[in-house]
Amino acid sequence: MFDTLKSRIYQGQQFIKDIPNAPMRSQFRGFPILDSTKCEKPEQYANVCPTGALNFEPLSIDMGKCTFCGACKNLCKDGAIEFSNYYKLASTSREKLVITEGMTPEEYEKTAIEVKKEITSVFSRSLKLRQVSAAGCNGCEMELNACSNANFDMGRFGIDFVASPRHADGIVITGPISDNMAYALENCYNSVPNPKIVILCGACAISGGVFQDSTELNREFLEKYPIDLYIPGCPIHPLTFINAILGYIKK
Amino acid sequence: MEHWIKTKNNTKLNLSDIPSLSISDLRCSIIEQNKRPIGFFGKDWGNGETRLFVVLADDDNGDLLVSSALFSADEKSYESITQDIPSFHIFEREFYEQFGIKPLNHPWLKPVRKNQNEYEFFDMKGEEVHQVAVGPIHAGVIEPGHFRFMCNGENVYHLEIMLGYQHRGVEDLMLKRPSNQLAESICGDSVIAYNTAYSQVMETLRGIEISDKAKLIRKAALEMERAAIQIGDMGAIAGDIAYSMGAAVFGVTRTLIINTMLEWSGSRFGRGLINVGGVNFDISEDEITSTLKTLDKVGKDVDRMTQTMLKNSTVMSRLEKTGTVSFERAKEIGLVGMAAKASGVDLDSRFDFPDKWMHELGFEKKYFKGVGDVNSRFKLRYKEIKESLSMIRKILNKLKEYKNEPILTSTDNELAKDAFVISITEGWRGEVVHIAMTDSEGRLSKYKIKDPSFNNWYGLALAVRNNGVSDFPLCNKSFNLSYSGNDL
Known part of the structure; x- marks a missing residue:
C-alpha cells in the first residue's frame, strides 16, 4: 500500500486545468486556412485528396470529409492551403463545416455551434452518452476513451459514457455505419429515452470518409433522424470532442 | 513441376512463376509441408474459374512459400485441410464465404463476416446450463462484435464469437482507390x-x-x-x-x-x-x-x-x-x-x-x-x-x-x-x-x-473456457484483438 501511495504522490496532478483554452502543439493539423492568391493553379492538386474534401471554384475544404492528412498541404508548398493548430472544429450544422477562403478560426467559432435553450436547460449540468461504434476503425474510439483519462478528465463536467442506452441522454456515432451495424445502431437509438441528441464523431461518421465509396455501408439512419452535433477529425482529438460538447450544452 | 515457389518478404514475384496444381495435389503438399498459413485466398480467374492462392511461412529460414490451385466452374467442393491442420479453419471459412467452394468435413463451417442472421450457434443442454449473449454493442467505448457464452452456472464451457459488424469491404476499396x-x-x-x-x-x-x-x-x-x-x-x-x-x-x-x-x-x-x-x-x-x-x-x-x-x-x-x-x-x-x-x-x-x-x-x-x-x-x-x-x-x-x-x-x-x-x-x-x-x-x-486478430480470435474463445464468466472482460482486454482488422 505504501508503494501505491508513493506512486500517487510521485505522479502528482496531471489534469489539464483549463480545457476550453488548453494549448495545442503547433504540429497539430486542425482548422484549415485557405488563400488561393498564394498559388497559381490550385486545381492541379485536385486528385490528391483521398476523400474529395478539397474543392475549387471557390477554393474550400469540407471538414466533414477531411481526414486532416495534410496531403494537399504537402504538395502545395506556396501556402495556399495551411492547417492551423486550432482544434475547436465542431458545428451544429453540416453546411458550416465547409471552410472557404479567408475564413478565420475566430469567426468560425462564433457561429459554428448554435446553442438551443431547450438543450442547455436539460443537459447543461449532466450529459450521459452511449457510444456506438458503427464500423469505426478504433481510432475515434481510442480518442473517446482518452477523453475520460486522467489528463482530459471529461467526467468533471458531468459528461460521461454509460453502459446502457437506457441511462443515456444521447448517442455518439463513430465509423461510416456498415450495413451489418445499421440495425443495432437504430435499435440503440430507439432505446434511448427522450429527449435525446445524436453526435457524429469523425470524418467516417459525418460523410463516410475514406470509406464513402464502399458498397457495404448503410447510412439510412442519418437521413431518418436529426443530427445535433458534427465533430470533425480523423480521429477526433479529445480536446475537439470535449470542447464541442461544452459549447453545445453551454457549460 | 515444383509444388512451391520460394520468395522473401517484400519481394516481387511473377504471377506466371507461381505453380498451379490440382486442389488434391495442393492439399497433400500443404499437409506435407506442415507450415504456418499466412495467406489462403481465392481470386476470380474468369470463365467461372477460381484460383486459390496459398502462402506458407517458413519462420525458421525466413522464407515464404507460394502455390495455387485452379478450380473449374463446376468444381464446388474439396476435402478440407482443417481436418489435418486445425490452424486453417478460419482461412477455409473465409474462402467458402467469398467463393462458395465448400471445404468438405470442415468441423466449424460458420460465417466469418456475412450472413449473421443465419449464424447457428452451438447448443448445449442441461439443467443448469444457460447462455449469455453480449453485443454487438458493448458496455465500453469499443468496436462491435457478438459474444455468446455457454455457461454452467458461473463457469464458461465455451464462447462463440460472431464478428462481421465492422465489414466495410476494405479489400475491394483498395482496388478502386488505394491510398x-x-x-x-x-x-x-x-x-x-x-x-x-x-x-x-x-x-x-x-x-x-x-x-x-x-x-x-x-x-x-x-x-x-x-x-x-x-x-x-x-x-x-x-x-x-x-x-x-x-x-x-x-x-x-x-x-x-x-x-x-x-x-x-x-x-x-x-x-x-x-x-x-x-x-x-x-x-x-x-x-x-x-x-x-x-x-x-x-x-x-x-x-x-x-x-x-x-x-x-x-x-x-x-x-x-x-x-x-x-x-x-x-x-x-x-x-x-x-x-x-x-x-x-x-x-x-x-x-x-x-x-x-x-x-x-x-x-x-x-x-x-x-x-x-x-x-x-x-x-x-x-x-x-x-x-x-x-x-x-x-x-x-x-x-x-x-x-x-x-x-x-x-x-x-x-x-x-x-x-x-x-x-x-x-x-x-x-x-x-x-x-x-x-x-x-x-x-x-x-x-x-490478414490481421493477426484473424488467427487469434479463436484463441480468446479457448482462453475463457473453464473461467468464470465475469473474468471475460479481463481475458478479452489481455488479448485486445481487433474487430476492424478482422472484419475488413
Whole structure:
C-alpha cells in the first residue's frame, strides 16, 4: 500500500486545468486556412485528396470529409492551403463545416455551434452518452476513451459514457455505419429515452470518409433522424470532442 | 513441376512463376509441408474459374512459400485441410464465404463476416446450463462484435464469437482507390503497421528503394506505436481488475508517447507520417533530444508502476492462471504475435523476416517464457515496452548520422505487370500481412489483408473456457484483438 501511495504522490496532478483554452502543439493539423492568391493553379492538386474534401471554384475544404492528412498541404508548398493548430472544429450544422477562403478560426467559432435553450436547460449540468461504434476503425474510439483519462478528465463536467442506452441522454456515432451495424445502431437509438441528441464523431461518421465509396455501408439512419452535433477529425482529438460538447450544452 | 515457389518478404514475384496444381495435389503438399498459413485466398480467374492462392511461412529460414490451385466452374467442393491442420479453419471459412467452394468435413463451417442472421450457434443442454449473449454493442467505448457464452452456472464451457459488424469491404476499396489514408483507417490502432505494410507493397510493385532515413523513421514510429498501445493495454488490464491507480498512471504515461507522435507527425497516432516513397515528416535534432528525454521518463514511470502492481497480491490473484492458452493449443490453432508469444511460441516477424537494420543495430530476439495466462500477457507487454523503448533510442541515435538524406523518393514508376507481392510488418498485435496482385496492364487486381486478430480470435474463445464468466472482460482486454482488422 505504501508503494501505491508513493506512486500517487510521485505522479502528482496531471489534469489539464483549463480545457476550453488548453494549448495545442503547433504540429497539430486542425482548422484549415485557405488563400488561393498564394498559388497559381490550385486545381492541379485536385486528385490528391483521398476523400474529395478539397474543392475549387471557390477554393474550400469540407471538414466533414477531411481526414486532416495534410496531403494537399504537402504538395502545395506556396501556402495556399495551411492547417492551423486550432482544434475547436465542431458545428451544429453540416453546411458550416465547409471552410472557404479567408475564413478565420475566430469567426468560425462564433457561429459554428448554435446553442438551443431547450438543450442547455436539460443537459447543461449532466450529459450521459452511449457510444456506438458503427464500423469505426478504433481510432475515434481510442480518442473517446482518452477523453475520460486522467489528463482530459471529461467526467468533471458531468459528461460521461454509460453502459446502457437506457441511462443515456444521447448517442455518439463513430465509423461510416456498415450495413451489418445499421440495425443495432437504430435499435440503440430507439432505446434511448427522450429527449435525446445524436453526435457524429469523425470524418467516417459525418460523410463516410475514406470509406464513402464502399458498397457495404448503410447510412439510412442519418437521413431518418436529426443530427445535433458534427465533430470533425480523423480521429477526433479529445480536446475537439470535449470542447464541442461544452459549447453545445453551454457549460 | 515444383509444388512451391520460394520468395522473401517484400519481394516481387511473377504471377506466371507461381505453380498451379490440382486442389488434391495442393492439399497433400500443404499437409506435407506442415507450415504456418499466412495467406489462403481465392481470386476470380474468369470463365467461372477460381484460383486459390496459398502462402506458407517458413519462420525458421525466413522464407515464404507460394502455390495455387485452379478450380473449374463446376468444381464446388474439396476435402478440407482443417481436418489435418486445425490452424486453417478460419482461412477455409473465409474462402467458402467469398467463393462458395465448400471445404468438405470442415468441423466449424460458420460465417466469418456475412450472413449473421443465419449464424447457428452451438447448443448445449442441461439443467443448469444457460447462455449469455453480449453485443454487438458493448458496455465500453469499443468496436462491435457478438459474444455468446455457454455457461454452467458461473463457469464458461465455451464462447462463440460472431464478428462481421465492422465489414466495410476494405479489400475491394483498395482496388478502386488505394491510398495511404485508406490503409491507415483499416485498423486505427495499428496505423503505422498497416501503412508500412501498404507502402512496402506499393514500393515493391513500383520498384522503388526508399532512403535509409525514411526506413529508420518508419521503424522508430512502429516501435512508438507498439510501446504506446502496450502501455495503454496495461492500464486497461489494471482498470478491468478495478486497480484504478494502474489505469490512471498507465493512461497518462501513454499520453506522453502519443503526444510525441503528434510532434513528429501532427497526429497522435502517427497518421500522415508514412507515404508511399518514404515518410512525410523529418525528425529534427531537437525533436530527437526531446523524444529521448520523454522516453527516459516513460521507461521510469512504467517500471515503477509495474513493480508496484506486481508486488500487490490482490492484483496477482486476478492475473495468474486466468484465461490460459497452453503452448500446445497455441501452436495447434495457429496463434500469432503477442497472443502466441505469451503462450511461449517463439514468433516475431521482425526477427523471423528481418531487414538489414535488425542486424546492423544489434536487435536480438529474446524468448519470453510465457505460460499463456493473463499474467503472461501482462508481463509480455512490460517486456515489449522496455525492448521498444531501447530500440527507439538506438534508432534515433542512428538517425543523427543521416542528417542530409532525403525522406521522400519520387514514385512516378508504373506498377509492375502480372506481379505478386507479400509484405509482412510486425504490428503490436502481431504480423500484419498485405498481399497484392497486378494484372497484365499493371493495375491492382487483388488486395488481401490478414490481421493477426484473424488467427487469434479463436484463441480468446479457448482462453475463457473453464473461467468464470465475469473474468471475460479481463481475458478479452489481455488479448485486445481487433474487430476492424478482422472484419475488413
